[in-house]
Amino acid sequence: MTIAEMAAAVLAGDRRALARSITLIESARADHREQAVELLTMLRGSGREALRLGLSGTPGVGKSTFTEAFGMQLAEAGRRVAVLAVDPSSARSGGSILGDKTRMEQLSRHPNAFIRPSPSQAHMGGVARRTREAVALCEAAGFDLVVIETVGVGQSETMVAEICDLFLLLMAPAGGDELQGVKRGIMEMADLILVNKADGDLLATARRTVADYAGALRLLRRRPQDPPDFPKAMPVSAVEGNGLEMAWAEMEALARWRREHGHWARRRADQAAYWFSEEVRHGLLAVLEREPAQGIMARLAAAVTSGEYSPEAAAQQMMRALGRS
């Protein structure tokens, strides 16, 4: 299959071609990278645009259950839904949060859905960079919604925020106190906080948690890209399906407002500039991951750790070894 054929198949919505092309962009091989850029360049002309939805939440909060229920609702309504996972822990272990496909059994079999587990790359930045390209492929393949799922740890949210149009935070019902230790930085990114498990015994707690978050959100500075009533908190039940339609309505309303006020296009343009810069920076630093630089770097680092060299003297030596001093 040539790159042009692959591009045509992706544009035709062929899911196997989409899967293969994501594998291509995830490859670390230099010739694959050339092909990947060629493919992405070909597909840029499609003019198709999905709603890119970031979804974060600590493990156990029910992200997969939510994504399945939410995705099924949209898929059943005729929308095409892609789910991509960004999981830095899987990047470390080589595993994948969505490897266990049974967790989204229904959605993964739905003809309108496409699910892709987290790539098992060693490098968080790398995972996010490739995820952004996978999103572009899904858009070219005609998906209406691309969910980018991430676990609420470390830098993955910041990366995902630079990929998506809307950012969703899924939380569990809990006693008010510390707002479940949610990182404030993450809360500041959220467009919508959904308190899951608002059913059965937890319903009252979930409602109280929603009120807690709503109060906390009011304390945050208002962002210019938000209508007056956003960011919002609301209860959902992924298991019972409650609140999912309303959540989707809120997302659509927010997306519409941002489009109408020019924030949508501006954000996408800023994101593109961000990733351009990231790609260049990564390209420059990549030399350190190859021999002979990697070996020299390791030896100098050992000499620094043992106290033989100062960090700056060792850095100077390294720059000389790279021919850049």
Next chain:
Amino acid sequence: MTIAEMAAAVLAGDRRALARSITLIESARADHREQAVELLTMLRGSGREALRLGLSGTPGVGKSTFTEAFGMQLAEAGRRVAVLAVDPSSARSGGSILGDKTRMEQLSRHPNAFIRPSPSQAHMGGVARRTREAVALCEAAGFDLVVIETVGVGQSETMVAEICDLFLLLMAPAGGDELQGVKRGIMEMADLILVNKADGDLLATARRTVADYAGALRLLRRRPQDPPDFPKAMPVSAVEGNGLEMAWAEMEALARWRREHGHWARRRADQAAYWFSEEVRHGLLAVLEREPAQGIMARLAAAVTSGEYSPEAAAQQMMRALGRS
């Protein structure tokens, strides 16, 4: 003054030489950098080691008042105290949080003290990298304690944590609720949380706040580099001087424990390796801040923002322009 003379003067504790040598390491000129590395290399042999104390807290919490009272207490007791500021906002504005020297009027005039405002560099990473070197200079000059003061925003704490031996968080008394929106990540760095303004009308509130933080700290995972009773929260009053001696006793106890258990040396070795890597990364990326790369980068970024190029195609062009594709 030759570099050797400057090194000798710093080792002799000459404060004007120390100030001049810090100016040298802050300089962006290539020849100055060479001299700075030479100076730092000469001073490495001093074998002197200060307690490096990171101090963070949101604006208005009384950091300067605390630093002055705390520093005066130690200076009066015969210890030599240096205060360095790392302020990313001053890096942007070109100003300095300690520019207004009157805020530490007493301490700045004390013969045992040395105060240095934040360098006005454009780049946060740059500020922190140079601050680390300024700390090394202060150590060589025979200071017993180096306080690295930073405001509680953004990435500066992470940087400061990679410089210091102990990390102090100064907080204001407040209603429990959201623990004053302190970033959890910052709290996880703290070895000691000091609740300031524990005097007059605020005394009771301060005590309650200490209990709140103590509770929150207990929820955090225990770190191997901590004795069982750390991290701790305690009340202080910078204005009345209450609790300052006790706080110092706690810091000394923690430092002693870490020395005895090998964590001290290990942390310093890890920090040195971190800064070696940072210096090399910065050295590689520095090409982007010089012409012609800077101009090409700006033109390509504009083309990406306008949608003319994809981020990856523009990055490929950039790497070719740099001769690294």
